[in-house]
Amino acid sequence: MSTFLRRSFLKRSVTYGGAAAVGWRPFARALGANEDIRAAVVGFRGKGAQHISMLEGIKGVRVVGLCDADRSVLDRKIREFEKKNQQVAAYLDVRELLADDNIDVVSTATPNHWHALVAVWGCQAGKDVYVEKPGSHCVWEGRKMLEAALKYKRIVQHGTQSRSDTGLQEAVQWIREGNLGKPILARGLCYKGRGSIGKVDGPQPIPESIDYDLWTGPRQVKPLMRRCLHYDWHWFWDTGNGDIGNQGIHEMDVCRWFAGHDTVSPRVISVGGRFGYDDDGETPNTQFVFHDYDEFPVLFEVRGLPEKSGVRAMPHYKGVRVGNVIHCEGGYVAGGWAYDKDGKRMRQFKRTGAGNHMSNFIAAVRSRKQSDLNAFVREAHPSCALVHTGNISHRLGQLHSPDEVMESIKGEPLAIETFERMKEHLAANGVDISKTPPVLGPWLQMDPQAERFTGAFAEEANALLKDDYRDPFVIPEKV
Numbered sequence: 001m002s003t004f005l006r007r008s009f010l011k012r013s014v015t016y017g018g019a020a021a022v023g024w025r026p027f028a029r030a031l032g033a034n035e036d037i038r039a040a041v042v043g044f045r046g047k048g049a050q051h052i053s054m055l056e057g058i059k060g061v062r063v064v065g066l067c068d069a070d071r072s073v074l075d076r077k078i079r080e081f082e083k084k085n086q087q088v089a090a091y092l093d094v095r096e097l098l099a100d101d102n103i104d105v106v107s108t109a110t111p112n113h114w115h116a117l118v119a120v121w122g123c124q125a126g127k128d129v130y131v132e133k134p135g136s137h138c139v140w141e142g143r144k145m146l147e148a149a150l151k152y153k154r155i156v157q158h159g160t161q162s163r164s165d166t167g168l169q170e171a172v173q174w175i176r177e178g179n180l181g182k183p184i185l186a187r188g189l190c191y192k193g194r195g196s197i198g199k200v201d202g203p204q205p206i207p208e209s210i211d212y213d214l215w216t217g218p219r220q221v222k223p224l225m226r227r228c229l230h231y232d233w234h235w236f237w238d239t240g241n242g243d244i245g246n247q248g249i250h251e252m253d254v255c256r257w258f259a260g261h262d263t264v265s266p267r268v269i270s271v272g273g274r275f276g277y278d279d280d281g282e283t284p285n286t287q288f289v290f291h292d293y294d295e296f297p298v299l300f301e302v303r304g305l306p307e308k309s310g311v312r313a314m315p316h317y318k319g320v321r322v323g324n325v326i327h328c329e330g331g332y333v334a335g336g337w338a339y340d341k342d343g344k345r346m347r348q349f350k351r352t353g354a355g356n357h358m359s360n361f362i363a364a365v366r367s368r369k370q371s372d373l374n375a376f377v378r379e380a381h382p383s384c385a386l387v388h389t390g391n392i393s394h395r396l397g398q399l400h401s402p403d404e405v406m407e408s409i410k411g412e413p414l415a416i417e418t419f420e421r422m423k424e425h426l427a428a429n430g431v432d433i434s435k436t437p438p439v440l441g442p443w444l445q446m447d448p449q450a451e452r453f454t455g456a457f458a459e460e461a462n463a464l465l466k467d468d469y470r471d472p473f474v475i476p477e478k479v
Helices: 003-015 047-056 071-083 094-098 112-124 139-151 166-176 212-216 248-259 357-367 377-395 402-409 413-428 458-462
Strands: 037-042 061-067 089-091 105-108 128-131 156-158 183-191 267-273 286-291 298-303 322-328 331-334 337-340 345-348 444-447 452-454
Touching: 037 047, 037 094, 037 357, 047 061, 047 105, 047 357, 061 071, 061 094, 071 089, 089 094, 094 105, 094 112, 105 112, 105 357, 112 128, 112 139, 128 357, 139 156, 139 377, 156 357, 156 377, 166 248, 166 322, 183 248, 248 298, 248 322, 248 377, 267 377, 267 402, 267 413, 286 377, 286 413, 298 377, 298 413, 377 444, 402 413, 444 458, 452 458
Parallel strands: 037 061, 037 105, 061 089, 105 128, 128 156, 183 298
Antiparallel strands: 183 322, 267 286, 267 444, 286 298, 322 331, 331 337, 337 345, 444 452
């Protein structure tokens, strides 16, 4: 453990007694056109390491700060910078980083439950922020994140990189121009293999290198009830949002982008469960969520089991495993191609990838125009909210027979077709849902403008719009 880390760790608890004690001030250095932008990265055991590489690859950007609650991860990355003869400040506590006026921008790839908190605190501290997906862990956080960006006039980019793919930009415009007729459905797919995370019989030891209080942050500190602290947090409601909020937020965002919806849906239902193994995970590994917009509905599917028992290959829908299928009266768009009703290729949209998403963020940092961002948090919030409202239906659901599911979704042929395919997929994996029934969530009605549920189950559903927070890791009501 480096000298700096040891000193930082020992003084952390006495330096900060709470968010109010940090003394945020809207500092923002006036950047000249040729001045270096000084960047810091928070959380880099996984995706954050890519943030570092992307930032280092942009001319005029210097990575000057690193923060991670795992001292082994932090020390390892610091040594990499030392080998390159580059100086970089190290922090265990993100509040120390945000109080440093030598940092202009912050990118964060922490676990989901920290995303919005870092973004809001970053705006309050006068930093521009690149926040990894999903930007929020609950609907309320997304609204607060947007309010903070607008109030403090900060550049806040959301990590839905597909927004910077010029091929997708072209496809969205082409569909909106009516080239395939009236749109029928925007479908998102996350058919991604997810094996069992195992099952423990009691609390597990916390790795000595991790400051568990900081890692837990706004959540209540609980015993670790899974084998792996890292990554498997995705499958627990306290810290993650399941695969619909992990990989799926990318595809959910593309659905909403094609459809042009700027609010959450007025009605939503979820059907799914955790099938094929008995482990400690809480979130579904098989799920579909139907967002019932009056025109151009959105339907999202999660499958974590393979095509069938005994194989590793994942299933696909019209050739797509992870991505989107946009259905229209005259055909569909999938995998970078437009197809007619007979499945014949009509036009290719050459995907350019999303490698310029961080560059787009830095360009907007220099221009000081939120409108220059491809994925400003104004776009992030409703996309993340579609993830959260779908999960709320699931979390309020109960086990029901296949016949009861069909009764609930009758009159919705798109949902019925999806459920039929789900049953076939599970049967191919040896799961009989008449014996191992799915969780059928209730139909939830919502006032899209107020972002509040109405009607049946409204009280229970509204209680899940906002997380419970632990002092001092709190997003204030008034940012």
